[in-house]
Amino acid sequence: MAQERALPPVVARMWGREPLTRRGPRPRLDLARIVSAAIELADTEGLTGVSMGSVAARVGVATMALYRYVGSKDELLTVMADSAVPAPPARGELSWRDYLALWTRANRDFLLERPWLLSLDRMTPPMGPRRMLWLDRALDALAGTALDEGEKVRAATALTGYALSDATLTHGMSAHGMSAEAGGPDEGGIGGAAEYGEVLAEVLDPLSYPALSAAVHSGVFRGAEGWVEDADFVFGLNLLLDGIEALNARRP
Incomplete structure (x- = not known):
């Protein structure tokens, strides 16, 4: 009989598959609260504002206390990348x-x-x-x-x-x-696609970039805000x- 493969710790945490432990005092925290605090920091300060120390301070515990729930900052970021995602749109009757x-x-x-x-x-x-x-x-x-x-x-x-x-x-x-x-x-x-096209027109050598130069000089980037x-x-x-x-x- 094939032996069941052990899940990576971060995957087990995200799917609630970690083994339960009954010994010791009742935990003051849970993973959901920690990740919620980390996401709030990322929303306001960007990823540079997210550290084990800043998250611990936000939930009111010592930094080392977080490691009971998440093994490292990389694991925390992995869980954040999933938890911050909303539910997918409903399909209804769409093709x-x-x-x-x-x-x-x-x-x-x-x-x-x-x-x-x-x-x-x-x-x-x-x-x-x-x-x-x-x-x-x-x-x-x-x-x-x-x-x-x-x-x-x-x-x-x-x-x-x-x-x-x-x-x-x-x-x-x-x-x-x-x-x-x-x-x-x-x-x-660069303030938009038109200005981007102007910069390219200045730097592109038509001999080295013949096709791209022709596209730029045709005005492909003018009259629109481009990718926005x-x-x-x-x-x-x-x-x-x-x-x-x-x-x-x-x-x-």
Whole structure:
């Protein structure tokens, strides 16, 4: 009989699979309260404000007391990356394509609402119950298609990656192009897609970058706010959904 594999401690914590201990005094804390405090710090101060010491101070215990509930700061960040995620949107009567469009937009939007998640999404693979619920809902939407199970997972992964990359670019353009204090472009920053195109036009050598130079000089970045605009997100999203639809149509 195969031996059951022991779960990594952080996975066991997120799924409530840690063995219960009855000895000793009743714990003053629980993981949910610790993670909630850490998320509040990240929301107000960013990830730089999250440390075992700052979280301990927020919940009113000594720093070493946290290690009874979470093994390290990396484990805490992993749990935060899952706990800060909202519930996925309900599908209702939507077709698989319409639902995945809604699903991907919602994925991007919660990352923009909590931009500190953009860093954690690159550090921690999805393992927690909330992230898995998003994947489950995407696979459920694709259940009526002719895609096999592997293709469904890869389609959901591609859409998740697109939401992450678009949110990263949108946040970067907003954060570095505008100054929160002055309300205008930062010194040396870029204030939108049109200005980005002007910078590229100055630095690109047409001999080394012939295709990109031609695109820039055609005015592709003028007359719009670029990636902050919804049209750019929808364009890329439709490319992916068209690909999924084409793959499904090729299946018997």
